[in-house]
Amino acid sequence: MTFFRTFLSTIADAGRELLDVHQGRNAKSGDVKALCSDLITQKGEALGTALALAVVEAYQSYDAAQKLSFFKMLLTDFDVDEAALNAAIAAYQKAPGPLAAQKVGMGAESLRQRVIRGVNMAPGGTRAVINMREDLLDMVRDESSLEAVDADFAHLLSSWFNRGFLELRRVDWSTPANVLEKLITYEAVHEIRDWEDLRRRLDADRRCYAFFHPALPDEPLIFVEVALVKGLSGSVQELLDDTLPRISADSADTAIFYSISNCQKGLRGISFGNFLIKQVVSELRAELSNLNTFSTLSPVPGFMRWLQSVRNRSDEAKKVLDILDGQDWLNDPDLQDQLQLPITQLCAHYLVNEKRKGRPLDAVAKFHLGNGAGLERINWLGDVSAKGVGESASLLVNYKYDLAKIETHHEAYANEGIVAHSKRIAKLLDEPLVFTES
Amino acid sequence: MTFFRTFLSTIADAGRELLDVHQGRNAKSGDVKALCSDLITQKGEALGTALALAVVEAYQSYDAAQKLSFFKMLLTDFDVDEAALNAAIAAYQKAPGPLAAQKVGMGAESLRQRVIRGVNMAPGGTRAVINMREDLLDMVRDESSLEAVDADFAHLLSSWFNRGFLELRRVDWSTPANVLEKLITYEAVHEIRDWEDLRRRLDADRRCYAFFHPALPDEPLIFVEVALVKGLSGSVQELLDDTLPRISADSADTAIFYSISNCQKGLRGISFGNFLIKQVVSELRAELSNLNTFSTLSPVPGFMRWLQSVRNRSDEAKKVLDILDGQDWLNDPDLQDQLQLPITQLCAHYLVNEKRKGRPLDAVAKFHLGNGAGLERINWLGDVSAKGVGESASLLVNYKYDLAKIETHHEAYANEGIVAHSKRIAKLLDEPLVFTES
């Protein structure tokens, strides 16, 4: 680590020296366009990482407007060489074949990609590229022309963050604080209130694993929080309750994946979660032979939205919503009893049957079912936080990962859109349908 | 490290388990084509790294003929989707633009690339991809149709081994033996005879640096050997002579880069050397402020071949070669005196003036001059080994790296083909030209 820091500062010094020479000779100093041009010509090779560093530092000094100009410059001035592309296409059309097609591919590659590859060479370059994309994603919303720029960033990042380059690391209380604080920052499902809360989540009966990329050694890309328990858990408040007694990891039979969070906005769209869960299942099985069940405890973030959307078409939905919206059911055990069955049935229906293009409406369901998990149980009053109630009507769902069934589940899901589910769920669906579309 | 090993074996176990299930359900087990197909469909995502591992293990079990079939399969069955490419081209031609061009690029990307990315996901996958390409490079010589396959490997490896992902590490006598033995194996310039010889090269007045990639933690990609000396060195036998007195690193003023070797055949064509030398110059300057000269001591591997080629056109070349070929000059100081000036002049001429397409004929000269180094000195009797005499007529050349001049040198070279050289070399060229083309 010490070495690495020295190395970075040394390379930066060397960079600066080479660059001072470069800029001393070049009145265009500070002209980022010129720097980017140099970066992708032979000069880029000769000046090593100095030019890349200059681009990174220039970018870091920019305000929002300058960043927008930078990306527009990449769009306009470092686009595809149309003449070359057209020539490659003509050659391919005249004499098709693998090599001719490859030349089309090369011709269609924008100069931007070479600029981005060049920037990555700077010390801290990978971090810089990810930060650029994070900014860019914000701008694309208003400037859809920048989509082409984003596509180039996404293409390269996706190749660089191939699963084969990621390291799974266990995160615990002996992990450096600068890594741990990122868990607090990025936890997206069940907020980590403070360091005490974090510490509870890293106790002996808990596990936390994250993927790291060697170019970002202190930055988790994605992490999952796991509770070791006896039997399936249905309530996240119970899991996070610091006052409840703990069990020894050796006596647990079930691992509950109760939270999974991405940390790098700049890597949006590059999926790690499916690898992470399966890898952690393997790790846990290797460490604790007593574990026999691996399940998530997941929100149903689209449930309330869907319920509202069918209010006018479903008597049951309407009845349920009238209570949910109009009464203080969270403090009324009788109302809770009244709600439990119909709302659970409605949720089962929502998760198993409600689809768009053959896939579940619910994003979380889509993710786990697409990974080959099965819908195991729906838990009433599983998350009574404001967010849990507002989005999921307090429901939390167990998606079960059974390595022996992952492929069959996945295949049935991929080919026929079938949502694998337990007998318990089947029974909910079989019973007199409380939900009746009108 | 321990963790990493555990991790690999765990992932392999998980892989195997998922795969057993997969293969149990799939009579096509062992059908690598099917595995590769699965790898690039949704199934690849669901089965994680298991499929990738299966492909790697299948490949590792192959003999040469099976490997050839494997690559031919990649060529034929995982080529570009022509229909999709043609459609993308048609759309682009109808309405050109950055996104349309990108779609052409995607259409022109062969399925092979996705297979290779998939294979990389396996534990040890990067190693496997490099090994595949090493095999492939041997086959391409006889099977030029495989060039398209090689181009895909080269494209991905080049992106993955971007300078930004490489780590510079100093290699010394406290480096693990499994890394050190690779220096012995891969030293390509001046053979390392045994561990004692290696140890001498890692002494306190020596330095060795290598680039590593995080996915190959024990495998140097390229390494450079440096001697710390007083004044320019002209003889490699002197540098490697274990009986000569040593100096303290603090008292040296010159760093001699006397050997630079690539270690991974499978990464052929991906250039690290230019980055390595400049980075090491920076490292050494940071460590030892007394150093003021950084220079190579390099062979002239094409010199004798060129000299023979001009024998009939040059009286001087003929005279020189008559002695070199016909007499025992290595043991005759008088003959050596006679040879020194004309042969040095011939070499200066060869390096400075003899070009093809505006670049020096000599591969080593081309490399260092392209990096912005300058031709400093030519050393008679610099390498009297059989190889040194046979290829370079015993000459060794100092190419000097002066950070302050690298850009000007590079630019003059790149734009006008000018070979930067010292006054000493200029004087050799200015003196009555011993070499006269007939």
Next chain:
Amino acid sequence: MTFFRTFLSTIADAGRELLDVHQGRNAKSGDVKALCSDLITQKGEALGTALALAVVEAYQSYDAAQKLSFFKMLLTDFDVDEAALNAAIAAYQKAPGPLAAQKVGMGAESLRQRVIRGVNMAPGGTRAVINMREDLLDMVRDESSLEAVDADFAHLLSSWFNRGFLELRRVDWSTPANVLEKLITYEAVHEIRDWEDLRRRLDADRRCYAFFHPALPDEPLIFVEVALVKGLSGSVQELLDDTLPRISADSADTAIFYSISNCQKGLRGISFGNFLIKQVVSELRAELSNLNTFSTLSPVPGFMRWLQSVRNRSDEAKKVLDILDGQDWLNDPDLQDQLQLPITQLCAHYLVNEKRKGRPLDAVAKFHLGNGAGLERINWLGDVSAKGVGESASLLVNYKYDLAKIETHHEAYANEGIVAHSKRIAKLLDEPLVFTES
């Protein structure tokens, strides 16, 4: 680390197995006295670490009364072998000489020491020995007969924690959380409120260093907190104020050691602080060449107690105390102005002239002056916390560490009890003495 944990659990397993066998054969199982006896005979060698582990585990299960019995047993049953000692004395008196004296030494060594050495062999044994001594120190207060037991613990720990075995490590925000939390726990001078407060103390313009012992890799023994500032600091509230602007470490000229805390009660009396401060001065000078002043910002914990003790003998002390005790001076700038000079003079007098056995009364002064530091400045309103006001009347003192003067200072102090002090302090003392002993 992973390896180490595995190692500990393995050794523990082996221990347990050997011990099961041992105890199976031995009805006295659970009899700690028997275990201790076995530990110091040949059996100790044969059963490796198993017996040691058994003693540790037995001790860990004890309540306070049992622990007391344990130490009394050590006192009574594992004392010196009087017969052997008397024989060695007789032999020495008959024929004195180095070897005879050594035999007296060996004869005077209690069996306890061998038991403690034996316990140290257990996995985690060093931790266990320190914990035992921590308990013991509490008991010695009431049971002075246990002093002999404590002396044996102290003797061995002092030898084991020789400066040569300690590692200095910088502690920063990338340090593992389980180490950082110990800073929060053990900070003894200026309480660390929470993780945010801690983080401020580890910022780029701060430094924290600690000594570690290899047998306690996650446990700081002592740590010092340093602020990098411009000019001498006089107020700790200012140093800890998170809202004040920060400076870059490169622009600081002064390092302020504002807190130094011991972490291991069980190592009481074994001094590390003098080594720590000098070592950190060296580290900082090597890292930041711009630093030219190294000074503490220290409390005067005995000042108010002393002031009260001379109230009746000194008019000035009485006047000052009448204000301090009776009025709301902390909120009254006029009173503060009135107090500043006399109270600072009184403190200068207290620190420079008030001694017991030739050494300053004040414990903190004694520590730094004994290390060769000099008394540089006394700061009014330096620490306005309740503790600062109650003990030190809000004063904080700068003791300056000047490597070039450490030896002269130390010698004058050691030989003649002279308190080295700055001109500023001398002026305070020279001015009409506000303090007049009555």
Next chain:
Amino acid sequence: MTFFRTFLSTIADAGRELLDVHQGRNAKSGDVKALCSDLITQKGEALGTALALAVVEAYQSYDAAQKLSFFKMLLTDFDVDEAALNAAIAAYQKAPGPLAAQKVGMGAESLRQRVIRGVNMAPGGTRAVINMREDLLDMVRDESSLEAVDADFAHLLSSWFNRGFLELRRVDWSTPANVLEKLITYEAVHEIRDWEDLRRRLDADRRCYAFFHPALPDEPLIFVEVALVKGLSGSVQELLDDTLPRISADSADTAIFYSISNCQKGLRGISFGNFLIKQVVSELRAELSNLNTFSTLSPVPGFMRWLQSVRNRSDEAKKVLDILDGQDWLNDPDLQDQLQLPITQLCAHYLVNEKRKGRPLDAVAKFHLGNGAGLERINWLGDVSAKGVGESASLLVNYKYDLAKIETHHEAYANEGIVAHSKRIAKLLDEPLVFTES
């Protein structure tokens, strides 16, 4: 590591600076006696590690005669304070008790011990102390008065190298070369010829473990070489034969400890071997559950000497020796057949029955039997090297470590001198005694 080196050089620099000041003021500079005196007074505390470093550097510059003077100075000038010792004795005799006895102990402790503790504080101090003792051990042979000095070194080193401070580490081909070369240097039983030979001993079916002390991170203290095999091995030449087929570690049932070597002469008399073997047995059992037998393959270094000593008293010994001494039996299978039984019987007798003070004559036997191992098998032609034939008549012995029997074996051995042995050995002893004392 980098940090550690920086740390050492920093501390050395600081040391030097403090010392320059010290010596500038002290005309006695270079007077090691004065330095040692300072080291054990308060000055030692004030000057930190500077004085210690000065002593170490002075010592390192000494030739043999100066070293001898140094140790004599320690003997004479830093001996026990006789007056203090006599006073402590008098007080003890007047009023015996634990504290009084302790004071005798303190009085009997020579000033040398404090000097040695002081030297240990220098950077590299532990290494320096061990090196001093290594020199001292050579001198003690001729200068027996130095025994008292050696006893002080031994006492402190023994305390510092307590088992609780040692780390067991596996050594393999990924271990740093500077550690591995020490195996080649220190292998004391079966010479390691070169790096290829070493590599064979670190293969996948081999294990090597060593104890390290944190103060000597690159220096093994003792190491053991293990072969994983099927069934008991009887021949070391077979084990070391690189041409024989290897087995996978997973398929082995037996671990053969075929070599155990101490590395630090300066730690002579401080026993690690018994801990090492048992610890490695535990490690191997944890790693490879298929192992069920743990045994040495050991020389019988005293056998030939003993055989010669009984030549005149035993017809059998005489007959055997007549062949061994007079004929080329190593190349004569018939003679070998003739020798095998009587020589094996003689060896069994030698190991089981021949004792001095109730312990086996043979040093290796004494070591393993004292550890609780049992005599399992005697192998004819087990080591046909010159050394093996010369000392052990080619015999190698298996001592078996069975954790379940270690305590009983040890106890029978310790209390009654019984040599635990297998039925096979018992049979050898029961058969008509070929050895007949005359």
